[in-house]
Amino acid sequence: MSTTQDPHRGASTQDATALAADPSTERSGDEFPGAQAMASRRRSTKRKLVVVALVLAGAIGFLFYKGIGSALNYYETVSQAVASRAQLGTSVFRLEGAVVPDSLHETGSALSFSLQSNGVTQAVIDHGSPPQLFRPGVHVVLVGHFQGRYFVSNRIMVKHSANYIAEHPNRVPRTSAPLKRHP
Amino acid sequence: MIHDQRKQSSLERYCVALLGVSSLIGIAATVWLGLWVTPPDVNMGQLVRLVYVHPPVAWVAYLAFGITALASVAYLWKKTRARFWDRLAGASAEIGVVFCALTLISGSIWGRPTWGVWWTWDARLTSTALLLVLFLGYLALRKVPGSFESRSKRSSVAALIAFLDVPIDHFSVLWWHTLHQPPTVLNAGLAPHIHGIMAWTLLLGFCAFTMGFAWLLIQRYRIETMREELDEQLLAASLAERRSEASSEFSSNEARTTEPSPRARVHARTARTGDLQESQVAAE
Numbered sequence: 001m002s003t004t005q006d007p008h009r010g011a012s013t014q015d016a017t018a019l020a021a022d023p024s025t026e027r028s029g030d031e032f033p034g035a036q037a038m039a040s041r042r043r044s045t046k047r048k049l050v051v052v053a054l055v056l057a058g059a060i061g062f063l064f065y066k067g068i069g070s071a072l073n074y075y076e077t078v079s080q081a082v083a084s085r086a087q088l089g090t091s092v093f094r095l096e097g098a099v100v101p102d103s104l105h106e107t108g109s110a111l112s113f114s115l116q117s118n119g120v121t122q123a124v125i126d127h128g129s130p131p132q133l134f135r136p137g138v139h140v141v142l143v144g145h146f147q148g149r150y151f152v153s154n155r156i157m158v159k160h161s162a163n164y165i166a167e168h169p170n171r172v173p174r175t176s177a178p179l180k181r182h183p
Numbered sequence: 184m185i186h187d188q189r190k191q192s193s194l195e196r197y198c199v200a201l202l203g204v205s206s207l208i209g210i211a212a213t214v215w216l217g218l219w220v221t222p223p224d225v226n227m228g229q230l231v232r233l234v235y236v237h238p239p240v241a242w243v244a245y246l247a248f249g250i251t252a253l254a255s256v257a258y259l260w261k262k263t264r265a266r267f268w269d270r271l272a273g274a275s276a277e278i279g280v281v282f283c284a285l286t287l288i289s290g291s292i293w294g295r296p297t298w299g300v301w302w303t304w305d306a307r308l309t310s311t312a313l314l315l316v317l318f319l320g321y322l323a324l325r326k327v328p329g330s331f332e333s334r335s336k337r338s339s340v341a342a343l344i345a346f347l348d349v350p351i352d353h354f355s356v357l358w359w360h361t362l363h364q365p366p367t368v369l370n371a372g373l374a375p376h377i378h379g380i381m382a383w384t385l386l387l388g389f390c391a392f393t394m395g396f397a398w399l400l401i402q403r404y405r406i407e408t409m410r411e412e413l414d415e416q417l418l419a420a421s422l423a424e425r426r427s428e429a430s431s432e433f434s435s436n437e438a439r440t441t442e443p444s445p446r447a448r449v450h451a452r453t454a455r456t457g458d459l460q461e462s463q464v465a466a467e
Contacts, residue, residue, distance in 0.1 A: 041328070044328075045327060045328050045329055048327050048328070049324075049327050052320065052323045052324055052327060055320070055323075056316070056317075056320040056323075059316045059320075060313065060316060060317070072306060072359050073359070073360065074303075074304075074305045074306065074359065074360045074361055074362065075360050075362075096360070130299070131296065131297070131298065131299025132230070132296050132297070132299075133226065133227065133230070133296075133297055133299075134299075138226075141362055155299070155300075156299060157298045157299045157300055157303065157362055158297060158298055158299055159298070159362055159364070160226060160227065160297055160298075160364060161226065161364060161376075162364040162365045162366065162367040162370070162376055163367070163376040163377070164224050164227075164231055164234060164367065164376065164377040164378060164381050165224060165225045165226075165378050166221075166222040166223075166224070166225070166378045166379070166380075166381060167222055167223045167224060167225050167228070
């Protein structure tokens with residue numbers, strides 16, 4: 001249909017329609033500045049979406065890698081660890097149990113005590129610094145490994161209960177009035 | 184009618200102000216009771232005092248994300264689709280993210296002296312961190328440019344996906360072995376394991392922080408509405424400006440095309456003289 005060679009000079013209406021319908025034809029930015037700006041905006045939106053998705057996927061992946069793997073089986077109780085001692089070998093894991101009263105001994109920089117759960121007891125030697133709430137009877141989570149007949153740990157974490165009980169519930173409240181002295 | 188509307192808006196403003204003041208008084212009373220009136224705990228001693236802040240803050244984070252999820256459902260459902268739900272979801276998520284971060288910070292501060300560590304990768308802490316990241320992603324998604332509807336639909340779906348982590352976070356202490364203690368108030372028997380005045384102080388903390396959240400949500404929603412209105416005004420102004428520019432360009436072009444160019448004038452003159460010459464030759 002096109003009779004002229006140069007589409008921009010002296011082209012007929014049919015030529016112009018054919019040119020507009022042809023997707024392969026490149027149009028300069030001066031011809032359709034609005035359309036080009038819109039396309040570039042769409043491209044930048046897509047790019048931003050991809051960046052957001054990548055950052056999110058990375059963060060979630062990191063959390064899964066770091067957390068969920070170990071979080072779902074955060075610790076072994078003393079009874080579980082003793083039962084699967086052969087499989088655990090000397091690998092580092094977290095051990096949970098209650099500190100047996102009257103088992104605490106301090107020897108140099110180390111602390112030795114026994115840990116108990118479900119009637120099973122395990123001797124422990126700790127080289128870390130125990131937290132403020134560490135005391136006999138409290139539940140703890142230790143990080144360490146089996147070594148001979150001991151569980152050697154380097155970190156104690158206290159696992160406190162969800163019960164909150166007043167220290168002295170029956171104590172008479174202090175009054176500001178001075179005490180009366182009897183003659 | 185206008186008078187009624189003004190009266191209503193001033194009443195609304197009064198109620199919102201009252202809510203804000205009540206929440207401030209409530210938080211101040213919680214701090215006073217928590218620090219000076221309540222007794223120390225039999226196990227934790229003075230370290231128990233963060234219990235009046237940490238669980239209420241975590242509750243507000245859950246509540247905020249819950250409202251975001253509900254508002255997102257309302258937006259996605261065609262029958263209830265309205266801008267209101269999208270704005271509410273965004274506003275609530277922003278506050279939720281702040282409270283979720285506060286939960287992690289207060290928990291870490293509490294964890295150091297009680298557990299002995301600032302942070303550990305147990306199921307509760309990990310799922311809370313994941314919740315924060317998911318809703319930060321949701322907020323980032325809301326900022327990605329696009330048409331209002333596609334952006335809102337996209338972010339509503341993202342909010343529902345992110346909200347799936349809330350029940351996981353709450354039940355993680357019951358489903359798996361964690362260092363974090365199980366729930367004190369929302370436990371299986373719904374019997375709070377906390378003594379007299381300590382329980383009342385905790386309850387006051389929950390109420391005060393919830394009121395604070397409601398006040399913040401109203402304010403954030405208002406700001407979002409004003410921002411959208413401003414955007415629309417700016418868009419209308421720039422469109423009007425562009426239109427006036429285009430019309431002035433058009434009129435100047437038209438003036439240029441009606442007035443013949445010097446070259447055209449020369450062409451016309453030569454053509455006219457050529458015609459004259461041709462007519463003279465024909466006459467001869």
